[in-house]
Amino acid sequence: MNASRKTIERLSHYRMVLSRLSGQGVQNIYSRELAALADCTPAQVRRDLMVTGYEGNPKHGYNISELKKSLDVFFDFKGNLVAVIVGAGSLGRALIAYFMPKKTMYDIVAAFDSDMNKTGRLINGTPCFHINEMVEKLHDLKPDIALVTVPAESAQEVALKLVKSGVSGILNFAPVRLKVPEKVYVENIDVTMSLEKVAFFSRQYREEKNNG
């Protein structure tokens, strides 16, 4: 079972699509249909699903609820994952607000910030502590993963503390590449970079359209 990052990405997306369909009462789906919804190819869907072990039926395609169950098992969603968020700026608070109401498998159990105005109170139901208390609190909370929304300058320092406290996965929004030991997984979300990609390719597409 060696699934690439790309495959995991897509499997996660399939899971979301299937949840939506399941809620709409749809029962079966073909690789072709799932591919259309997930914006990839049917072959990709079939190949990706191989890693989950679930097999479809040549006549009816995949049974949505069973496939979803397989994906849940694959992603090992037994219990909720304990997460903390470091940086309670506007982005951090937006993320808390986003994950709080949803019954997701991620429990954001604490936020940390260096701004005294933000600490010592609840942010959307999540307690916010001062960054100086972080190491101590992490010791108690034992989070699995962390979301980092601090400025670029402090991201590396924060990551180091997180790793020392046993965090093995980081979702990093700061536009720097964190240096972490092997066996700590870092995923970066860099909005500026993504915007730049949009700017670049949209212009390229536009020019192609004008020329061709």
Add this chain to the structure above:
Amino acid sequence: MNASRKTIERLSHYRMVLSRLSGQGVQNIYSRELAALADCTPAQVRRDLMVTGYEGNPKHGYNISELKKSLDVFFDFKGNLVAVIVGAGSLGRALIAYFMPKKTMYDIVAAFDSDMNKTGRLINGTPCFHINEMVEKLHDLKPDIALVTVPAESAQEVALKLVKSGVSGILNFAPVRLKVPEKVYVENIDVTMSLEKVAFFSRQYREEKNNG
């Protein structure tokens, strides 16, 4: 000049790293050093930079300010890009707050939302209009790109309106894949998916650590 998405991503990241270094007074950099900062390999850096046309010096590596200038030209940052944001929820407002103060090349000239409480006023200096006025406003503003932070249910509808108004690039935060005509570029940022990746791989890494 056929740069892949991956290459564009990295070039954008190099640009950011170089800006930072430039501000610190560093003048030259080797591919090896840039690679370390951008978390990739030296060969990758050299290969990526080929597309910009800028050539380094075997003795001193790359001149940072000149390379940055080449990247600016490559990304064609003559003037600012006109952007709008659709959806002024917590994420949308966080993004406005993020891009406003920075002197970036992205001018977010308007926000749109369906919630009357948010419309008809400024959000962090950006005017927020009701979504019903969007088509009309887009006609005047002629934005190049759009950021979409509406719920998944309305994202497709919004995208359609944007495309009709001539937007050729969309940065989509909703967890659906938008159907747009060819020649419109869509980049997706899906926080839940990214978190799921972190959860999956961090666990895998942890298990590998325990077993090996």
Add this chain to the structure above:
DNA sequence: TCTTAGCTGTTAATTTTTTCACAGCGTGAA
């Protein structure tokens, strides 16, 4: 001036990812 160390630019090899293509199967119809 000549030598040398160590870099860049670029081609070639390798690895990874995607796509193709089709055997095999389950179902519904005859």
Add this chain to the structure above:
DNA sequence: TTCACGCTGTGAAAAAATTAACAGCTAAGA
């Protein structure tokens, strides 16, 4: 029961991305 359609699962081919390898160059030192 038998047939045929159209799907899945998967090995093989193709394409894309990464890495290795090295010729060629530049500047510093002898």
